[in-house]
Amino acid sequence: MNLRVVDSGTYSEPVQQALERVLVDRLAAGEIEPTLRLWYRETPAVPLGRFQAYGDEVATDYVDEHDIDVVRRITGGGAMYVEPGAVITYSLYLPREAVSDDVEESYAELDQFAIDALRALGLDVRHEPLNDIAHPEGKIGGAAQLRTDGAVLHHTTMSYELDIAEMLRVLRIGEEKVSDKAIKSAEKRVARIGDHIDASRSEVVDAMIDATGEYYDTVEGGLSDDVIADARELADEQFTTDEWNRQL
């Protein structure tokens, strides 16, 4: 299968999340090719899981004081804290028929190229069901998917050198999780790529793009002005509004 690789474009968090909607819909409509997109962010932010309660997950006063964008995703899963240059986020937009119907299997399959790349760089990582990328010292990253009639969106965020102390100020660790000691330690135990290997962030990204060659015929590409314009409009209408971000 051909895979277009988009490794450019820096956007605000609302535009990033709007791009997910626009690109998965365009793929389903046959208007774009299967695509891998690497993300470049402008500011620290919190991508919130689609079904999470805002007040449960985010230290609301802290994010207000520090102007941290909290943006609800179109995918389920958990909240993360992200900083430009300190995490690696990628998205795959694929035809539904190219992805396993077994959801658990598909998480493992779609993160495999990234795991291959990290392992080749000397990092001891593996897929941990359902949707985590794990290192012996903690969780490196997590994925989330949305399945529509014709397409699958799979996006993953990994920590490269995330400020963990800041993450713990921004995110509220859920009471239910805190009450379970095993879970508490798992949640707080974030492992960072940069702590374990010498490669720079961009070297890791390059290795990941190279690793896609094992699974896809890759070509370099970019987003059309039309896609970006649609995403900016959708960000204004939806992903910057309290009606969406604070609906729960």
Add this chain to the structure above:
Amino acid sequence: MDHRGSVKVPDGKLVEVTVSGDRRIESAQVTGDFFLEPPDARTDLEAAIEGHSFEVDRETLLEAIESVDARFIGFDTDHLVEATLEAIE
């Protein structure tokens, strides 16, 4: 008054149900870090929980929740029933 129940699925996700009402579930909200396809099925699940008495039995709730056409990922219908029963306990 709001009542909340929550279940942490072993190796899975957190499912929370918040209900308002006194002897009957007037409204319900389902939240957590789970996955659900299609995502809009969340409001159907809430509707399936609403209207029941606080004395509702497990089988009745399960039947109502299972009537919703949705794919649960990282949790299942039993977890949702469990969280609801805890909320109205």
